[in-house]
Amino acid sequence: MSYVLLEARAVSKRYGGVDALKNIDLVQYRGETLGMIGPNGSGKTTFVNVITGHTRPNGGVISFDGVPLAGRNPFQIAKAGLTRTYQAVRVFGELTVRENVETALVDARDPAGPETVDEIADWLRIAHRYGVRAGGLTLMEQRQLELLMRLVQQPKLMMLDEPVGGLSSSEVRTMIGLLSELKSRCTIFVIEHTMKVIRELADKVVVLMAGEKLAEGPPADILADQRVIDRYLGTADA
Amino acid sequence: MMKTFKTEVSRRNQLAGLLPLAGFVTAAFALPFVLSGNRYLAFVAGVTLIHVLWACGMNLLYGYTGLMPLMFAGIAGISAYSVVGLTAAGWSFWLALPLGALAASVTGTILGLPSLRLKGFYFTLCSLVIQTVITLGFVYFSGLTNGDTGISQIPLPSAWHGKPLSGLSYDLVLSAASVFGVAVLIAIVRSTLGRRLIAIREDDELAAMLGINVTGYKMIAFFIGSLFAGIGGALYAPYIGFISPRSFDVLVSLNIWLMVAFGGRGTIWGPVIGAALLAPLSFLLQEYYTVKDVLYGALIIAVIVLMPAGIAGGFGRAPRVPTPEIDMRAQRRSPK
Numbered sequence: 134m135s136y137v138l139l140e141a142r143a144v145s146k147r148y149g150g151v152d153a154l155k156n157i158d159l160v161q162y163r164g165e166t167l168g169m170i171g172p173n174g175s176g177k178t179t180f181v182n183v184i185t186g187h188t189r190p191n192g193g194v195i196s197f198d199g200v201p202l203a204g205r206n207p208f209q210i211a212k213a214g215l216t217r218t219y220q221a222v223r224v225f226g227e228l229t230v231r232e233n234v235e236t237a238l239v240d241a242r243d244p245a246g247p248e249t250v251d252e253i254a255d256w257l258r259i260a261h262r263y264g265v266r267a268g269g270l271t272l273m274e275q276r277q278l279e280l281l282m283r284l285v286q287q288p289k290l291m292m293l294d295e296p297v298g299g300l301s302s303s304e305v306r307t308m309i310g311l312l313s314e315l316k317s318r319c320t321i322f323v324i325e326h327t328m329k330v331i332r333e334l335a336d337k338v339v340v341l342m343a344g345e346k347l348a349e350g351p352p353a354d355i356l357a358d359q360r361v362i363d364r365y366l367g368t369a370d371a
Numbered sequence: 372m373m374k375t376f377k378t379e380v381s382r383r384n385q386l387a388g389l390l391p392l393a394g395f396v397t398a399a400f401a402l403p404f405v406l407s408g409n410r411y412l413a414f415v416a417g418v419t420l421i422h423v424l425w426a427c428g429m430n431l432l433y434g435y436t437g438l439m440p441l442m443f444a445g446i447a448g449i450s451a452y453s454v455v456g457l458t459a460a461g462w463s464f465w466l467a468l469p470l471g472a473l474a475a476s477v478t479g480t481i482l483g484l485p486s487l488r489l490k491g492f493y494f495t496l497c498s499l500v501i502q503t504v505i506t507l508g509f510v511y512f513s514g515l516t517n518g519d520t521g522i523s524q525i526p527l528p529s530a531w532h533g534k535p536l537s538g539l540s541y542d543l544v545l546s547a548a549s550v551f552g553v554a555v556l557i558a559i560v561r562s563t564l565g566r567r568l569i570a571i572r573e574d575d576e577l578a579a580m581l582g583i584n585v586t587g588y589k590m591i592a593f594f595i596g597s598l599f600a601g602i603g604g605a606l607y608a609p610y611i612g613f614i615s616p617r618s619f620d621v622l623v624s625l626n627i628w629l630m631v632a633f634g635g636r637g638t639i640w641g642p643v644i645g646a647a648l649l650a651p652l653s654f655l656l657q658e659y660y661t662v663k664d665v666l667y668g669a670l671i672i673a674v675i676v677l678m679p680a681g682i683a684g685g686f687g688r689a690p691r692v693p694t695p696e697i698d699m700r701a702q703r704r705s706p707k
Binding site for chain 1: 374375376377378563566567569570573574576577578579580581582583584585
């Protein structure tokens with residue numbers, strides 16, 4: 134657990150006069166599940182956008198697996214083994230599940246073989262949907278497909294932006310089960326509003342508040358932290 | 372429903388997939404023979420075959436990559452003028468053709484370079500500007516292009532036995548060119564390049580997220596599509612015998628685009644059918660030139676309203692169901 138996978142130093146992003154991110158320092162070790170929480174507009178998604186190259190930061194240094202990411206395009210960062218999902222589910226809706234997976238394999242860092250693809254699809258319980266147009270899947274199935282498309286690339290780090298958003302409570306339970314098993318397949322960075330997800334998955338939690346890091350530590354400590362309760366959670370039993 | 376990722380495509384199915392191609396090859400090569408008795412109809416068929424090649428190039432860009440390049444005819448024009456110039460300077464047509472086509476697609480790609488970072492409507496607007504600049508260039512550099520007057524009496528290419536390539540043999544060259552265009556398009560669509568281009572068309576941001584070099588592959592597609600335009604342009608000039616800036620203006624680009632949209636973008640055979648139906652139409656309606664544009668307009672409207680996916684897309688195609696938008700708002704816990 135001593136190997137640094139993702140390191141951000143003094144990362145800043147300004148939109149006009151608004152500081153979306155202010156000097157964020159963050160370290161994630163390989164195999165460590167990092168949870169990021171914070172109210173709407175606190176900069177969580179902006180942080181993921183900056184790390185994955187979708188948005189250029191105004192300042193700071195980011196390195197992934199020992200390599201600085203400055204000036205790299207999103208596709209290069211993806212090819213380095215850093216993948217992400219989106220807050221609003223995103224699949225190629227006009228293509229079938231199989232075609233979606235084939236597309237994910239084309240330029241993967243380390244494309245999985247057909248048996249591995251089947252093994253992952255079985256585990257995600259999506260294998261029976263290979264021939265279906267992705268746009269016709271349920272939201273839960275689209276989320277499962279998203280994970281499948283990322284996993285067949287065998288990434289080193291997966292950044293999940295609200296993976297249970299929009300799911301029913303039973304689907305949330307299923308997804309938490311999948312995500313806790315996912316930890317053995319790759320390192321996870323997860324943004325969530327559902328504290329249940331954070332409590333069950335995260336080894337370390339970072340709290341963002343108006344673009345600044347408010348607190349960092351193990352989930353039990355963070356969820357009991359008076360500042361976090363006052364400014365974000367509202368109640369101690371969140 | 373198949374429960375495994377790899378599907379075993381049987382040999383029989385693979386061959387069945389190539390059956391339409393075999394049909395097209397037969398039709399394309401039989402047509403000049405069938406029509407050899409009537410020079411006018413054979414000529415219409417020849418022009419149509421050039422348009423099939425152009426439609427394939429446009430389909431690669433518009434149908435599969437999601438770019439609508441309105442400078443398509445301009446690129447064909449650059450090739451046509453280059454080839455006419457080179458042959459006038461004593462070059463063999465068969466050497467000038469690949470060189471002219473290559474020069475045109477390189478020029479087109481360089482001109483298009485700034486616009487390839489754009490997408491959708493903005494790319495189209497930018498390509499319209501480039502097309503206008505190319506047309507103005509054809510008029511302006513009158514030393515090379517003879518300006519608005521155009522170049523007439525373009526000599527026919529020489530055939531292998533030294534005589535000029537004319538009539539049936541030229542038609543057969545055009546058949547070969549259209550077959551080449553369709554076959555290359557099929558090969559691209561079935562390859563990983565095709566996968567990448569379709570991914571870029573569907574969602575370029577997601578494609579990049581999956582490791583696909585979006586700008587790079589757009590450039591490759593653009594280069595190949597321009598090559599189709601260039602080959603068509605080089606074959607067009609001596610076949611018609613006359614070129615002018617009007618032969619390669621934005622209306623021609625739009626016409627080729629219409630063939631793709633009308634036939635069914637993003638399908639192999641739709642645009643071929645579109646070209647086969649629309650290219651002869653302008654010849655056949657020549658006597659009714661007063662209503663020709665009205666008919667064209669009515670056709671465009673009918674296709675857009677009745678068959679947005681084109682003929683090959685069919686009437687029966689289900690409407691696009693957008694993936695559910697779920698940008699969930701945070702569930703802030705209210706104090707109890």
